[in-house]
Amino acid sequence: QNRSRAVSCMGPQVAACAEHLSCRDCFKALYVHKFRAMLGKNRLIFPGEKVLLAWSGGPSSSSMVWQVLEGLSQDSAKRLRFVPGVVYVDEGAACGQSPEDRAKTLAEVKSVLQNIGFPWHTVALEEVFGLPPAVLQGSAQEPVGTEEAYKSAVDSFLQQQHVLGGEQTHQPHTQDSSGPCSLGRSPTATQTAALCRLFDSVRTLTAKEELLQTLRTHLILHVARVHGYSKVMTGDSCTRLAIKLMTNLALGRGAFLAWDTGFSDERHGDVVVVRPMRDHTLKEVAFYNRLFAVPSIFTPAIDTKAPEKASIHRLMEAFILRLQTQFPSTISTVYRTSEKLVKAPREGCAAGPAGPRCLLCLCVLDVDTDDSATAFGAQTSHLSQTLLSTPPAEAGTTTGPGCVAGEGQACCRAAQVMEQLCYGCRVNMKDLPSLDPLPPYILAEAQLRSQRDWVMPEVQEYLIEDSDSEAEDALAQPPGARLTTQEQGGENTGTGL
Amino acid sequence: MAAPLSVEVEFGGGAELLFDGVKKHQVTLPGQEEPWDIRNLLIWIKKNLLKERPELFLQGDSVRPGILVLINDADWELLGEGLPPPSVCFGNLGSLGPATAGLEQIKD
Numbered sequence: 001q002n003r004s005r006a007v008s009c010m011g012p013q014v015a016a017c018a019e020h021l022s023c024r025d026c027f028k029a030l031y032v033h034k035f036r037a038m039l040g041k042n043r044l045i046f047p048g049e050k051v052l053l054a055w056s057g058g059p060s061s062s063s064m065v066w067q068v069l070e071g072l073s074q075d076s077a078k079r080l081r082f083v084p085g086v087v088y089v090d091e092g093a094a095c096g097q098s099p100e101d102r103a104k105t106l107a108e109v110k111s112v113l114q115n116i117g118f119p120w121h122t123v124a125l126e127e128v129f130g131l132p133p134a135v136l137q138g139s140a141q142e143p144v145g146t147e148e149a150y151k152s153a154v155d156s157f158l159q160q161q162h163v164l165g166g167e168q169t170h171q172p173h174t175q176d177s178s179g180p181c182s183l184g185r186s187p188t189a190t191q192t193a194a195l196c197r198l199f200d201s202v203r204t205l206t207a208k209e210e211l212l213q214t215l216r217t218h219l220i221l222h223v224a225r226v227h228g229y230s231k232v233m234t235g236d237s238c239t240r241l242a243i244k245l246m247t248n249l250a251l252g253r254g255a256f257l258a259w260d261t262g263f264s265d266e267r268h269g270d271v272v273v274v275r276p277m278r279d280h281t282l283k284e285v286a287f288y289n290r291l292f293a294v295p296s297i298f299t300p301a302i303d304t305k306a307p308e309k310a311s312i313h314r315l316m317e318a319f320i321l322r323l324q325t326q327f328p329s330t331i332s333t334v335y336r337t338s339e340k341l342v343k344a345p346r347e348g349c350a351a352g353p354a355g356p357r358c359l360l361c362l363c364v365l366d367v368d369t370d371d372s373a374t375a376f377g378a379q380t381s382h383l384s385q386t387l388l389s390t391p392p393a394e395a396g397t398t399t400g401p402g403c404v405a406g407e408g409q410a411c412c413r414a415a416q417v418m419e420q421l422c423y424g425c426r427v428n429m430k431d432l433p434s435l436d437p438l439p440p441y442i443l444a445e446a447q448l449r450s451q452r453d454w455v456m457p458e459v460q461e462y463l464i465e466d467s468d469s470e471a472e473d474a475l476a477q478p479p480g481a482r483l484t485t486q487e488q489g490g491e492n493t494g495t496g497l
Numbered sequence: 498m499a500a501p502l503s504v505e506v507e508f509g510g511g512a513e514l515l516f517d518g519v520k521k522h523q524v525t526l527p528g529q530e531e532p533w534d535i536r537n538l539l540i541w542i543k544k545n546l547l548k549e550r551p552e553l554f555l556q557g558d559s560v561r562p563g564i565l566v567l568i569n570d571a572d573w574e575l576l577g578e579g580l581p582p583p584s585v586c587f588g589n590l591g592s593l594g595p596a597t598a599g600l601e602q603i604k605d
Contacts, residue, residue, distance in 0.1 A: 059510060286510065286565050287572070298511050304513065305550060321562040 024291060031288050034279045035067045039080070041152045042263050045231055047081035047157035052229035053118070054220055055086050061235030062296035063285045064277050068233075069116060081157065085119040087223050091215055093187075094125050094208075095302045104297050112295050121223055124187035126195035128215045133445035135222050136270040136359060148239060150290060198437040205303055205311035207431035210251065212302055214360050214425075215439070224271045232273045235331045236261075239282040241275070243332035247316040253424035256363045258341035267362050281331065348421075358448055360420040360429075365422055379426060383419045410436065417446040499533050502526040506542065512564065517548050535559075535566070535573065 022030065049351070053068060055061045071080035088109050092102035113120040143158065202208045224232050236244070245261045248254070259265045265273040289296060301425060303311060308318045326331045356365050414435045418426055427436065435443070506522045526533055526541060536558050543551055554559045554561060559564040 040547065283565060287567075290567065290570065298509075298513075300511075300514070304511065318562070325562045 005249065005277055024130045027287065028292065031280065031284060032067065032070070034078075035064075035276055036071065036078075038276045038279050040051045040264070042274070044264055044272065045082050045310075046150065046153045049074065049082045049231060050227075050229045051082045051084050051231040051233055052085045052220070052227070053084055054232055055088050055296035056086065056115075056235070057105075057299055058235070059285050059289050059294075059296050060277050060282065062227065062294050063280070063289055064233060064235040065116060066289075066292075068293045069118075081154075085121065085229060086113060086116065086229065087121045087220055088113065089121065089219060090122065090124040091212065091302070092299070093124065094199045094212055095300055095304075099163070105297065108297050112297065115295075117330070121227070123219055123223060124192075125212075125215060125219065126191040128188045128439045129191040129194050131218060131222055131439065131441040131443045135218050135225075135441060135450060136362065136445045138267070138357065138362060142200050156479065194437070194439075198439075199302075201432060201434065201437050202245045203306045203431040203433070205306060206251070206313065207428045208302055209313050210425075210428045218441075220269055221268055230271060232271055234273060234275055236275045237279050237280050237285055238335050240330055241278050241338065242331045243313075243320050245338050246320060247313050248424070250312050250316060250426055252427050253422075253438050254363070255363075256422070257338065259341045259363060261338045262343070268355075278335070356420070356449075358425055359417060359420040359442065359449070360425045361422060363422060367419050374419070379423070380419070383415050387472075395414045397424050410434065413446070414444065416450045417443065420446055420449055499526075499529055499531065501528045502533050504538070510565075512554065513549055514548055515548060515554050523556060537569075539573070 045051060053061070053065050055065050064087060068080065068084050071078075072084070074080075090106060090109075092105065097105070110120075111121065113122075199211070200207055202211060220232055222228075241261045245257055248257060248260050253260060261265055261278075263278060265275075288294065303314055306314055308314055320330060320334075357363060358365055359484060408423055417438075418429060418434050421429060432438075503523070503525050506524055508516050509522055510520075516522070524546070526538070529537075533536055539555060539558070539560065543555060548555060553562070554564065556562065560566060
């Protein structure tokens with residue numbers, strides 16, 4: 001099988017990636033260039049910004065951390081200019097690892113992290129059982145940096161450097177000096193047991209995989225916020241994102257492909273997720289790591305050694321990889337297509353506050369009215385009927401919102417949660433026979449939102465005209481600090497506002 | 498007629514899970530009728546080194562899509578099929594579940 005290949009130089013060839021035969025040096029140059037170009041052309045990371053690197057131990061994220069390490073230590077002209085930290089999430093409890101194996105892995109992880117030298121944070125996935133509902137409350141959207149804002153930020157940064165008398169070499173923050181900065185506590189045995197109970201109750205591997213990703217995202221988001229990081233970098237490679245795109249289509253997440261697979265994902269508002277490795281294929285990553293001794297740590301994932309048809313993720317991965325061997329432009333075609341996806345608001349909702357967000361994936365809900373003809377609309381109408389027949393108020397009381405926390409009926413709680421999910425997340429949650437094992441922050445936030453929706457029409461008639469739109473906006477948008485105090489007041493006194 | 502051959506075979510990226518967790522194997526391939534090419538090496542590996550789940554490592558005459566093969570730290574795709582390998586490294590990218598990187602299929 002002959003493919004036309006370009007030979008980029010005369011050195012001894014080591015790698016055949018895409019259509020290029022490269023020698024070691026050219027391979028490295030291209031690899032590094034792709035990383036810098038991906039960051040450079042998108043211009044989302046401002047000088048001096050705190051960026052949290054999500055490191056799984058796997059080859060892609062390891063390579064990413066390595067690129068950042070090398071990029072920060074280069075000579076001044078080409079140096080990367082942000083302030084990195086690293087977070088590692090121990091998912092061993094969800095993947096059935098023994099405590100001994102987990103401890104062993106964690107020791108290796110810490111050793112690698114110490115060598116890297118950035119401030120680092122290790123958290124266990126089961127710590128989600130200690131998260132506050134605030135994690136799911138997005139904050140106000142940060143204005144996306146304009147071209148001019150970016151340029152002026154870079155200029156003023158360079159000026160500062162000049163005034164301070166020459167280039168400074170990069171120093172890690174002294175207050176966050178290399179060392180453990182966890183959430184403040186190790187996972188308790190209760191939390192570990194709760195996580196195992198949750199994952200054991202999930203019926204399908206597909207739903208487990210999705211739940212794992214959701215919880216991991218929330219946890220990383222929390223770490224980022226607590227420590228003041230405004231960006232999170234994940235190591236998703238071109239290969240991985242192509243597979244993810246197709247998988248997410250099959251999962252019913254078509255509406256959110258641009259956020260799920262694009263370079264930047266701003267759904268959380270204050271913390272933006274970026275994917276600088278999205279131009280690198282996994283093959284390139286593996287080669288680079290091998291040739292240049294990038295440390296990585298292999299840990300079994302939730303679907304390691306699972307048969308091909310065990311989950312939608314596995315099936316799609318096998319499909320894409322097999323197709324790729326016969327048609328080597330498969331992955332690049334999917335990638336190029338994904339670049340064209342546009343994040344556009346739904347027709348007719350152009351201006352005005354963003355609609356409600358999915359409780360789990362935090363995407364703006366592509367909300368259908370009850371009587372719409374879509375599957376989502378049919379589900380929504382069914383759920384609304386369930387909720388109307390079992391009013392949230394506890395027996396007897398007509399005023400006041402919602403069930404008292406923890407005492408609501410189980411089916412009422414489940415419907416409450418489901419109603420606030422997007423189509424894809426609903427389909428996943430159906431694979432949980434009961435939603436009770438979910439971490440408390442999810443159930444609590446579901447209740448809060450449900451109370452708010454219940455209260456809104458009640459309060460409407462008492463609102464003076466002027467503050468009508470104000471209250472409406474406040475209740476429609478993801479709550480900020482103001483709303484939190486209102487709701488606390490609501491829970492205590494039993495009144496809406 | 499092939500003479501005995503000494504080969505260092507290395508598994509990484511999760512592939513080692515199928516080989517009792519052992520990453521590096523120094524093996525001596527016995528003399529045999531057929532030449533020692535990758536295809537025959539794989540057959541030998543399946544018979545002598547592979548401990549479980551052959552379908553996760555092999556597919557037909559070659560490795561499963563997703564398994565990356567390096568010969569003397571160079572891409573297998575650069576070399577012909579028939580090259581006797583002094584050093585072969587099988588790197589699985591990801592963790593056997595999430596495997597990656599396709600190889601060209603061996604065509605006769």
